[in-house]
Amino acid sequence: MSIAWHEIRDHLMNSSSTLSFQHNFDAIRRSNVPLWRFGDPAALLDALHVGGRAPDDKNRLLVALVGVAQSGGETSDCALTLMLLALWPGLDAVRRRSIWRRIGTGDEVASEILARASEAIRCLDLQRVNWIAATILRNIERDLIRTRQREDRHQSLRSEADPDEIPTDGEVQSADDSPELLHGDLVRIVGSDADLVIRVAIDGFSQAEVASEMGLTEAATRKRYQRATRRLRDVLQEFR
Incomplete structure (x- = not known):
């Protein structure tokens, strides 16, 4: 107070x-x-x-x-x-x-x-x-x-979980597993750009900050992020 x-x-x-x-x-x-x-x-x-x-x-x-x-x-x-x-x-x-x-x-x-x-x-x-x-x-x-913002995004992801993917009895997963599951799903979709997507879209860092962190140029980071998000949109479209 x-x-x-x-x-x-x-x-x-x-x-x-x-x-x-x-x-x-x-x-x-x-x-x-x-x-x-x-x-x-x-x-x-x-x-x-x-x-x-x-x-x-x-x-x-x-x-x-x-x-x-x-x-x-x-x-x-x-x-x-x-x-x-x-x-x-x-x-x-x-x-x-x-x-x-x-x-x-x-x-x-x-x-x-x-x-x-x-x-x-x-x-x-x-x-x-x-x-x-x-x-x-x-x-x-x-x-x-x-x-x-990160807390809100993680909360939103948890609230939007597919009911079919909720573990049944005997398959209860720790909440700490969620980031690993998300990372694994992204790797399957966008490959090595999964970390970049998480840092920008989930953790809230700017593309310039992630570029510095990953040792990339801002231009390369921007192109890779755009390519990854296009791939994610394409995959999501397949489920509609």
Whole structure:
């Protein structure tokens, strides 16, 4: 619920005001030129939240914090907390939109967002990302939507099962077998493109993302996906 969500923020704010947190913050700013001019965490957060500072300047501050959060040293948790607080307005907007989309309950969405945000900060590739806040927030919201879409698709597949294919007594199959059965059916129809179809049509990844994952060009992936879906449509037409 929203109360619990705001309580989480209050907890983070309270932890950022402790003496030990200030000591860690001092260590961070002494070793990072973009942060040295901020005497305490509140001053840094004000600079990140209040308008008037250039986007490039704010982004440099976030880059410095992410670098420390990924360092694994004593100051990494301090930097992670500061990053979560810096992103909080954006995270709150993602939370509200996710609840509106009925992705989950308030508690479920809050838990997912915090977990994904922490993981994104720890794992962000600073060599490939230009805009820290926008990338993290966009990826979190995209992944939440895709997770819900995958769940909806799997639920739809289960609800549309052919009654003749429902196992009889003594043939009960585990729900965990469903992905393997689907994969096997697709392999029989589209061959080696089965994984590509599942990643795009079921798991919700874009063709560009699957191309990168499979080591293919986007053009080749697009052609193979189109060929596979045409084959699937042809097979389905045979049963009509």
